[in-house]
Amino acid sequence: MALARKRVEEVPAVGDRLPDIGLPTNCPGCGVGLELEEIRRQVYVCSCGHHFPMRAEAWIKLMADQGTWEERWADVRPHDLLLWKNPKPYQATIDEARAEGLNEAVRTGRCRLAGREIWLAAFDFRFVGGTLSIVAGERLTRGMEQAASSGLPYVLVAASGGARMQEGVLALMQMAKINGAVGRMHDSGVPYFSILTDPTYGGTAASLALMADINIAEPGAAIGFSGPRVIKQATYEDLPPGFQKADYQLAHGQVDMVIPRTEIRRRLAHLVELYK
């Protein structure tokens, strides 16, 4: 497609159209009281460097060129297949999330980034902790299969507690379903970029999130398989400072780079260009 490359939009312009994400009154990083408009223009990064978790909708607005987002498979809905009752019926969890306007833990679609077409998938931590479910797995897999067949780069924004308990072993099976598609995407020569945000754990970390050509962590993001609470319970270990955080995972060879959110659009557009 002979399209002139657009300049990457500056952060304040993009920040202006991000939705309200329900910030606390003070920054958990530095304790300073927050000005919503100011922090929004900084794409929800405090001047102290603290990155506030963003919902899927905000990530889509941040990554997609204005007016280019075409969501796919939003009509694929979860089902309470195990008839899960306690401590809260799964159906009630699904209904409440839907009433809040949330549409599952992963949203996916096509858009442009600085003029170049990409597939984009963003986890939403507010939907049952961004847990990997049948619907999340299906949306991710379909997108990857289409990226592989159409030759478009695939961009993932991860934020997930792992597999969803309420869908039992079928949630676990999503890890295999998705990684089969990840393999096909790699075989087809399509570039895959994964942006790891806080937190990315469990079955999501142990399937698609760390399998990109380029793993990019957000500053301060916790990334791992078992979380510190589980590890302390199981092994009584004292964990080192910064354990599993972005810089720690960079030092331990798990990610290629740590990029602040204020630079991610520009840097990712550059990477997409390098791997075209």
Next chain:
Amino acid sequence: MTAPASVWQLVELARHQDRPYSLDYITRLAPDFVELHGDRLGGDDQALIAGVGTWHGMTTMFFGQQKGRNLADRVARHFGMMHPEGYRKAMRLAKQAAKFNFPIISLIDTPGAYPGASAEDRGIAAAIATAIMEWFRVPVPVVAAVIGEGGSGGALGMAVADRVLMLENAIYSVASPESAASIVWRDSNRKMEAAEQLQITSKDLLAMGVIEDIVPEPAGGAQTDHDAAAQMLDAALRKHMEPLLAMRSAELLQHRYDRFRYIDSLIRAEPDFGPKVESRL
């Protein structure tokens, strides 16, 4: 055998300390079994047994997650919880099996991958993810059987196979009942309720279409008679391996991809996507 009164009794049976472990089966399936060690990257994970032996006239690559029989053995094998080195050893030898066209048998018996800083620091998430992805590229038949506990991603990392079987009293779950209880109730003492809700028995998984077959056990459970249990497993493995041996590599790999691609599609009507499983509670 009489059916266990509760799912929790089944969990205890699946974890029974006299139950045959992977080595007990492998040495009976292939009496000339030779164990192979190491990932060639700096480690050897004793939570995973790997090696070759003759099974029904064919050199076969065996993998088995191995719990320890006594305390020292259990500690050395991390109670069957694998480190990254285990998955990397498996991938090295799966490629070797492909080189020599050996079929692969993988026995699953783990509470989960090792939940400690040593595993995290060496990349357990990426090791499991890589193994899951690479299994789809192994161009020889792979049959997996859950012989005791199939715990979480640690189990799945060794169970991306053409056929997956479960012993009658085995369990296979997205997380151990203790972890699931700790996640949904913030209280691992609710493990029994979690076990019931998770639907983790061999019958549940067969109904969901996640496994192909249930392997019967001797009366009272596999722990009562290791020889008989091994014979029953042998018969089931053979039954499921046989048709795979006749398949060409490309066909095998496509079948394996589709097996997992549509594993949740017993009922594929949208918008209510996903299977509907009748409650057995």
